[in-house]
Amino acid sequence: MASHRFAVPVAIIGVVTVSCGSGAAGATADASLRDASAGHDAHAGHEADARQAHDARGTGHDAASKDARPRDAGSRADGGSCPGFTVDLTSLTAHNTSAYPTYDQTHFAANFGTTSWVSQAGATVPVDPTKMDMSMNPITPGHVSATDVHTLVPSRPDLRWFAHITPWFGPGQPHIDIGLDEATSTYVASMVADMQRRGFDGVIIDWYGKGSYEDSVTLLLQKYLATLKPGSFTFIVMIDKGVVKGLSGSAGQAALESAVEYCKGQYFGDPNYELEAGEPIVMFFGVDTALGGGAMSAVKSQTGGKMVWVPEGASTLAESWADECFEWTNDYHDGDVAADPYNLGAIASFYASVAPPSTSKKVFGAMVAGFNGTLTKTVAWSKGKYLPRGSGAAVVQIAQKIDSVITPNVTRMQWATWSDWEEGTEIESGVENDVVVTATVKGAELAWTYTSGTGDESTIDHYEVYASADGTHAVDLGGVATGKRSFELTSARCLASGTAYEVEVVAVGKPSIRDHASDPVAYSP
DSSP states (O other): OGGGOBSSOSOOTTOOOOOOOOSHHHHHHHHHHTBTTTTOSSGGGHHHHHHHHHHHHTHHHHHHHHHHSOOOTTOOTTSSOOOOSOEEGGGGTSOOSSSOTTOSTTTOGGGOOSEEEOSTTOOEEEOOTTTBOTTOOBOSOOOBOOOOGGGGSTTOTTOEEEEEEOOOOSTTOSSOOOSBOOSSHHHHHHHHHHHHHTTOOEEEEEEOOTTSHHHHHHHHHHHHHTTSOTTSSEEEEEEEGGGGTTOOHHHHHHHHHHHHHHHIIIIITSTTBOEETTEEEEEEESHHHHHOHHHHHHHHHHTTOOSEEEOBSGGGGGSTTOSEEEOOOOOBSSOOBTTBTTOHHHHHHHHHHTOTTSOOSEEEEEEOSOEEOGGGOOTTTTTTOEEOOGGGHHHHHHHHHHHHHOOTTEEEEEESOSSOTTTTOOOTTOBOOOOEEEEEEETTEEEEEEEOTTSSSTTEEEEEEEEESSSSEEEEEEEEETTOOEEEGGGOTTOOTTOOEEEEEEEEESTTBBOEEOOOEEEOO
């Protein structure tokens, strides 16, 4: 499939550039912005932290704010003057993610079929290959909402959100072809811009050791982040068990020690590396299970400590070498449970198990849009592991559950994952909610109806109304909250009497869920 491979999919619509700062005072402030320790020990400090986090995200956060909050019809920051017909109509529906722009059955037939595994015992369900691949990743192109990811857990705006990447897709890699070469500077820049547009604070890299393909992506990421404002977007290395694959005892311990020492020299001192209380955070995926707690403790001591070590699972908090822990996907292995398809019970159990006073250690929570391991192709890996996407219902219900049970010591959220197409957890292409909007005009009233995969508006953040006189350039007339599906066009200050317009409605998705626009309808004031 080499003919399909892209270094970078498309120019991201609405990407903002971030200016670089300098000076000692600025460097001090930047260091505090990538260190989430201050102010998180008491819940009373969360609102102050949220204001600081907003400043840290800078223009990346601002880029998401338009979609995050609907504006009143016709309201303008300048007191009511029309902003002009400056919106490119194609930007409302064009592919706007770092995913390959034509990921579909025609171009990637090997990834598509008519059934998908939903149990490791071999149970399958039918899938529509014109809409999704066998791991239920949606086809592209797709236009993904810029609604800020921080709005998913409204009680905790202070949380720092990280997108987890699995950077192993590219030429010669033992993984499926998704059309991308992730080890290119153009792809890395596109990916970060897309993450910033959605409001993420940083990225976690699933890392396989010095000299690996994943390391080459990490080096490119480090280089690209150096062009941004220091501390405005940070990264964390997660050392994968692949670093010690096939090794045990002293050999495994030596391999881990070498990996940690390399990261110390190459990454941990970087001004864009994420810190906790001034110390670099390093995460581990399966390494402690492979080597044992004794080896982990020994390596931490041998490499000098002064790092924050974060393995998976609440039970690891009992280990002396573990400073924090992270939650993962809570996928089912034997088919989902009809009474709890998104495994909300496991989420509630995790947060109860890490709640103070049972521990004083901090925690990474987890967000997931779904899980389907069919494209991993082996049960030994993840084939049959499953958590349904539910046309975006998983995102909505998991976020609501987290918001209701989250504890004060959870200071960061990890979205698992940004880019694991084989396990069907990726949100790079956006979560498809199967929304269709149909608009009509009667007199001066614009009204619309919708259908959706969930049967309700739960995956829609709000609606935005646009008008165009030339079919190319549009003006944003304002936003409408869900629950109300009409708009009085006479309230819009930008529409001139006697001019023929076409008006359309965009259903703006919740974070990382796709947007959908109605067909245009005619209106003449």
